[in-house]
Each structure stands twice: as C-alpha cells, then as structure tokens.
Amino acid sequence: MTIRTRLSLWYATVMFIALMVMGVLLYYQLVIEPRQEARQHQQEQNEETVDPDVFEDVTGIMLWCGVPATLLALVGGWWLMKKSLTPIASLTQATRKITAQNLGERLPRTHNGDELDELTEVHNAMLARLDDSFNRIHEFTLHASHELKTPLTVLRGETETVLRDESLSTSERERAVSQLDELRRLARIVDGLTLLAKADAGQIPLAREPVNLAELVRDNFADLQILAESQNLKVELESCEELFVRGDRHRLRQLLLNLADNAVKYNQPQGGVTINLRRSGELAELTITNTGAGITAEIVPRVFDRFFRGDPSHGNTVDGCGLGLSIAQWIVAAHGGTIGLVSRPGTLTTVTVRLPLAPSPAVATKLPV
Numbered sequence: 001m002t003i004r005t006r007l008s009l010w011y012a013t014v015m016f017i018a019l020m021v022m023g024v025l026l027y028y029q030l031v032i033e034p035r036q037e038a039r040q041h042q043q044e045q046n047e048e049t050v051d052p053d054v055f056e057d058v059t060g061i062m063l064w065c066g067v068p069a070t071l072l073a074l075v076g077g078w079w080l081m082k083k084s085l086t087p088i089a090s091l092t093q094a095t096r097k098i099t100a101q102n103l104g105e106r107l108p109r110t111h112n113g114d115e116l117d118e119l120t121e122v123h124n125a126m127l128a129r130l131d132d133s134f135n136r137i138h139e140f141t142l143h144a145s146h147e148l149k150t151p152l153t154v155l156r157g158e159t160e161t162v163l164r165d166e167s168l169s170t171s172e173r174e175r176a177v178s179q180l181d182e183l184r185r186l187a188r189i190v191d192g193l194t195l196l197a198k199a200d201a202g203q204i205p206l207a208r209e210p211v212n213l214a215e216l217v218r219d220n221f222a223d224l225q226i227l228a229e230s231q232n233l234k235v236e237l238e239s240c241e242e243l244f245v246r247g248d249r250h251r252l253r254q255l256l257l258n259l260a261d262n263a264v265k266y267n268q269p270q271g272g273v274t275i276n277l278r279r280s281g282e283l284a285e286l287t288i289t290n291t292g293a294g295i296t297a298e299i300v301p302r303v304f305d306r307f308f309r310g311d312p313s314h315g316n317t318v319d320g321c322g323l324g325l326s327i328a329q330w331i332v333a334a335h336g337g338t339i340g341l342v343s344r345p346g347t348l349t350t351v352t353v354r355l356p357l358a359p360s361p362a363v364a365t366k367l368p369v
Contacts, residue, residue: 275287284355
C-alpha cells in the first residue's frame with residue numbers, strides 16, 4: 001500500500017468520525033436540550049416547545065451540508081496529498097537510476113527549504129562521498145596493477161633464465177617451473193585488474209565497425225577444439241548463422257575466448273561443449289553450453305562478480321582468478337548487449353550472449369546515401 005493510499009484512508013476515517021460527532025452534537029443541541037427545557041416548563045401534559053420536525057431538520061443538515069462538505073474535503077485532501085507527495089515519487093525515480101557508473105549525477109532539488117529538499121541535499125552529499133570513494137578505489141587498483149607489472153616481468157624473466165641452466169637438478173627445475181606458473185597466473189590477474197579498472201574509468205576506447213560474428217565464432221570453435229583435447233571433450237558447432245555486429249573485433253574475440261576457456265575448465269572428463277549462433281529478432285544470440293558440475297540457483301546471480309568462483313569442486317584444481325566472466329560482462333555491456341547464465345546442477349550450464357545486429361557490409365553499400 002502506498003503512502004498516498006494510506007494517508008487517504010486515514011483522512012477519510014477522520015472525516016467520517018468528524019461527521020458523526022457533528023451529527024451527534026447537532027442532535028443534542030437541537031433535539032435533546034430543547035426537550036429537556038420543555039419538560040421543565042411544560043404547563044400541559046402534551047405541550048412541547050420542540051418542533052417535531054427538528055430531527056428531520058438535523059438529518060437534512062447532515063445530508064445536504066455535511067456529506068458534500070465531507071466529499072469536498074476528501075477530494076481536496078487527496079489532491080493536496082498527491083501534490084505534496086509528487087516530489088517523493090520524483091526523488092524515488094531519480095534515485096533508482098543511480099548506479100556505480102553514474103555516481104557523478106545529482107538528484108534534482110526544489111530549493112524551497114522543506115524537509116524533502118533537505119533530504120535530497122543529504123542524498124547528494126552521500127552520492128558525492130560514494131563517487132569519491134569509488135574513484136579512489138579505481139585509481140588505487142589501476143596504479144597498483146600498473147606498478148606490479150614491472151617486478152612481475154623481472155621475476156618472470158629471471159625465472160625463465162634459471163630454467164635455461166642445464167645444471168639444475170630435477171627438484172630445482174620443478175620448483176622453478178612451479179614458480180613460473182604462479183608468476184604467469186599473477187600476471188594474468190594483474191592484467192585483468194588493469195583492464196577492469198580502466199573499463200570502470202572509461203579509459204578503454206572501443207572500435208565501432210561491422211564485425212563478422214560468425215567468423216569469430218568459427219575461429220573460436222577451432223581454438224576450443226584444441227583446448228578440449230586435454231579432457232577428451234566433445235565440441236560441437238550446431239549452428240552458425242552469418243551475422244554482423246558493430247563493435248571491437250579484438251574485444252569480441254576476447255569475449256569468446258573467455259567463455260570458451262570457462263566451458264572447458266569447468267567441465268567433466270568425457271563431457272561436451274555446444275556452440276550455437278542464431279538470429280533472434282534484431283539480436284545475435286550466442287549460446288555456449290557445457291556438461292559441467294553446474295551451479296546452484298543461489299549463487300548464479302554472483303557468477304559475474306569479480307574474483308567469485310562458484311564451483312567448489314574445481315576450486316583448487318582449476319587455474320583461474322575469477323575475472324573472466326567479469327571481463328566478459330563488461331565487453332558485452334560495452335557493445336550494448338546482455339549476458340546471462342542458466343545452470344542445472346549435474347547436467348548443463350548455458351551462457352547466453354545477445355548483441356544488437358548490424359547490417360552486413362554488402363547490404364550497407366547498397367543502401368541509398
């Protein structure tokens with residue numbers, strides 16, 4: 001129940017009670033009191049000073065004056081409440097539009113000095129503090145990841161130099177290989193953090209050109225077959241329509257590689273991966289399905305969170321840092337599309353990407369200028 005409806009009900013109840021009290025008082029003053037005075041001064045048994053039509057007069061007054069006055073008060077009260085609560089509705093709509101990407105925007109103020117204007121000012125001050133905090137986090141992440149790249153590059157180079165030493169014992173070589181693997185993993189984490197930090201700050205320019213999505217999917221299918229060999233996975237490209245989207249070819253390829261990598265890593269031995277690219281209205285719809293352990297419904301909304309890894313059965317054996325789907329979500333959003341995941345534990349997990357279609361270059365050249 002909205003505040004407007006609740007206040008209207010309360011207002012109507014108060015008006016009804018006021019009307020009843022008014023009727024009782026009128027009846028008492030115009031009927032009861034005159035009758036009591038008449039009994040005190042009556043000279044004859046049937047003599048009364050009260051007009052027998054007084055009760056009807058009171059009823060008429062209540063009907064012809066009280067009821068219209070009450071209805072007018074209700075309508076006027078409803079209009080006043082609507083006018084008074086309209087700023088709250090506007091404030092609610094403006095607040096609902098605030099996200100982490102537009103914290104710099106401010107809620108509109110009326111500047112009339114009332115409580116709602118003061119509340120709006122408090123909200124704007126809170127948004128300013130949040131905007132400053134988010135900017136500091138982005139700057140810290142960006143600077144930290146940038147500063148980590150140099151020592152990681154040095155350590156990686158030194159470890160590779162050590163591995164070229166033929167005098168190393170077997171245990172020393174295994175230890176150096178393990179260190180190199182961890183350095184490479186840390187380097188991927190730093191690269192992912194740098195990418196997301198720049199994306200949050202809007203510092204990554206994207207090309208806007210027609211891209212043959214079907215060609216990228218076929219290339220990704222070939223890469224996926226190579227990735228799947230280690231687990232003996234069956235990879236199928238069931239459908240691949242010739243569809244074009246407008247965007248950045250490099251980032252779209254990165255999107256497909258991230259999804260393909262996840263489909264292989266979070267799978268079962270002797271399982272499978274299925275890819276479909278179809279047209280769905282004005283959208284290109286790409287689905288990648290794998291036969292992994294699946295994800296429970298409770299954690300599906302969190303799979304795109306940074307550093308979140310929702311498959312505990314593979315938590316210690318799968319190489320990854322939990323940034324792949326976050327990067328994929330950013331790439332899709334930057335191209336005006338949507339990405340979603342549906343999973344049935346123990347059976348299938350499907351990632352669906354939908355991107356706006358663009359006319360193919362062959363068709364676009366035929367259009368009149």
